[in-house]
Amino acid sequence: MKPHSSLQVRAKRLCSKCAPVILVLQKTPVSQIVVHEARVIGTTGLSAVVKWSVATVAGLGAFDTVTGATTLTQIAPSRGSSTVPATVGEVLSFIVQVTGAPSTAGSWQVLGTLPAGLKHQNATNSNTDSITGVPTQSGTFPITVKAWENRNFRGGSKSKTFTITVAGGEPPPTVTSQPTSSQVNANGTVTLNVGTTGTSPAFQWYVGNSGDTSNPVAGATGASFTTPALTATTSYWVKATTAAGSVNSAAAVITVIDPPEISIQPGSVTINSGGTISLTVAATGTSPAYQWYQGDAGDESNPVSGATGASLMTPALTATTSYWVKVSTAAGSVNSSAAVVTVIAPPEIATQPGSATIDSGGTATLTVAAAGASPTFQWYQGDTGDDSNPIVNATGASFTTPALDVTTNYWVRVSNSSGSVDSDTVVVTVTVPQTDPFVAWQAGNFSAAQLADTLISGATANPDGDSLTNEEEYVFGTSPLIPQMPVAPSITFGDGEVSISFTARPATGPGYSGLQRHYALESCATSDLASDTWVVVPDFTDIIGTGQVVTLKASMAEPSTYYRMKVRLSPGS
């Protein structure tokens, strides 16, 4: 009876605050007490009134002395389990009871993080405590419930771990539309947008890589965010947070691009015809692209195929040509000024030097007219192309020959940096004045009045009546106005020989300049003097008259021998 009596006493103590009470006494050392009670749960703003039942297992022992005999047990909603099922948006009343000796906790403590919407009721001097409310956050939340012997978490304690599993409700947010990377001109701004799932998400934008929260952007707390004016490439990302959790967007890279500027214009240049030249532009800006054009700056009608670099190599040019280049970046484009490639034209001969005819001893001035830039000249003696006889200092468009006494050929080469051209051969013909020496003889032997009368001074006249015409007088060197014989030979005979002497007159005086008088003797052995059987007398074929006496000796023999004298005037000194 003692055990029974003892149990009964303890049961009464356990339920002293409860009514009504049903006692079931058993033989075991444990009494089970079933309690029915109606209570309004909590002081929170719950609209629901929970009617609950408690099955209490009252153990023996004390918190401080018989810890093992004291247990914490879930009463509701899942009796006896260490797992507390809950659902987002639905009321949860998690009740835990301490049983054992003693079976009343002076204070209760909950360690761990409760899902949003739940609250620890924090009972005192109670064998039960509760966590109530409507969870708004799904997930798994391990907690530890601790029952203290005394208030204010003092004395002995007993703890047990429970896991609140909140099902359903809204899942953590997700990003449905990432902020997009883009380019912006320097000092430009970009508006970034993010799309997410979830109810009433809160946003915070950050500078940096996704997940790096060290650089939040103050005030950037919306789904849309406009960057400040950017001067450098910058990454942004956003964290979206709802009651169900948070999510990080990807980072959007805002690339700052600079517009092109030309720092060095392509320069104009002069080249020789047929040459090429490299033109170069220097430009700043982000990743500039180039396109060269032929023509004036801004005229895009003649792009140079393939000329897409900072430099352009022109084709071989034979005419002055302009080029320019358009420099582009994603931020815009700029046109260079035009570079004029001036092509020096090779020389051309517009007017050939003309041939000339001059008197012996004269000069001729030869002139060439040339086209082309900065021509230079070199005259040569000889035929065109033969440059073996350049004339010193003959380097102008005109050239005056030295005094010439023979016909001479010349030509000129016209040159500039682009080439040269040779003139035709120019012939300077030298003529010798044809002064008739007989005329000079006439002038020296007749007066003006006589010269005016050809019957006196004419070539065939014979004014002195000596049978010699004036022309014959000239040849023989006799006076035209005084009867004279051309030869006054002295003929002597002796010792069977005949000796013939005559004076060989020199050619002196007017009309004989540059001439010599030549004498010759011929013989004929027949009296038929017209038979033209004259033969030269040896050693008397060509005697130049110098005033000397010429003597011919011949033997006297039959038949008779005839002699004659021939006189001629010929050039000579």
Ligand SMILES: [Ca+2]
């Ligand atoms: Ca005469």
